[in-house]
Amino acid sequence: MISRLASTSSLPWCMGGDFNEIIHSDEKRGGRKPVRSYMEEFFQCLRGADLWDIRPKVGWFSWASGTRAKTYVCKRIDRFVAKNDWRLKFQDCSIETIPMAMSDHSAILLKMVGEERICDTRKDYFKFDFCWANEDQCRDIVKRIWEQDDSFTAKQRSRRTQAKREERRLRDYLTRLQSGPITDVNCELRRKALVDLKEVMDKDENYWFQRSRVAWLKDGDRNSSFFHARANGRRKKNRIEGLLSEGGLE
Known part of the structure; x- marks a missing residue:
């Protein structure tokens, strides 16, 4: 799907989500040793589509499971990847990995450039929460x-x-x-x-x-x-x- 999308669109674009695979061995801790052939296949798939990984500035592992040291495993399987022209267009973009309470996956937040929050000052009135x-x-x-x-x-x-x-x-x-x-x-x-x-x-x-x-x-x-x-x-x-x-x- 990634290769087909890359071949049909010449626009700058990025995509993110759960890819269920890692690129490097440092993207996994605990559990069995990563299979090198799977990592290389995923890496070549991204390179063939001219997609580059956007490394997070906050957090690293996006998935974790296990309640004891023997069973604990964490991986970076959720990520954003982008075409090179998209990265040149949004050079100041950043990724944050945010742990969640109800899921073994963390949220990955993509922050774009040019964001501006305008907060209005208004008089508060009482309402019981x-x-x-x-x-x-x-x-x-x-x-x-x-x-x-x-x-x-x-x-x-x-x-x-x-x-x-x-x-x-x-x-x-x-x-x-x-x-x-x-x-x-x-x-x-x-x-x-x-x-x-x-x-x-x-x-x-x-x-x-x-x-x-x-x-x-x-x-x-x-x-x-x-x-x-x-x-x-x-x-x-x-x-x-x-x-x-x-x-x-x-």
Whole structure:
């Protein structure tokens, strides 16, 4: 398929996903020794299509399995490859390998050049996040703020900031564990970190599920990116860019 696509298109392009094969022996740790003929065949397939591997700047192994040192295996089988003219066009592109809580595959994020995030400043209003109800300290915080007449909105904003910081910390921790020695201790630390990351992601999904106002999806359908896009789309739709009067646009 790769060879056919390369022969039918002269445009600069890239492709990414699970290729289920490695190129070099340093892309696998643990388990059986990589089969050299398979690596060479995959390498020649990419070269024949003039596709070049884009090495990640953050993270390395994209798949891992096993809970003990004897059974633990990690590989870099998910990647982005690109035509040389595409790489010349997007010279500042970068790849990040992001550990996931519910899959043995990590996500691979391709960042393009020219990205610009525009954040609007808007006045927050209070809305209780029901994902709070599962936290042990929720009752005490609500009671204390109620008695002190404090700002609950500020507390929720602070909690969101802490949650995102904890998510980044856990992903970085998992990346370091994958690059460290394969021991029973590290395997157990990885298992516990994945449990903690899942808990953080469950709360994040509930947060965006509530804001998306999507009632037709079943509980448990894990698609936070969809909820996020839905919530932000509704926000943009409700935004008033300006008012047209006799004097012009204000």
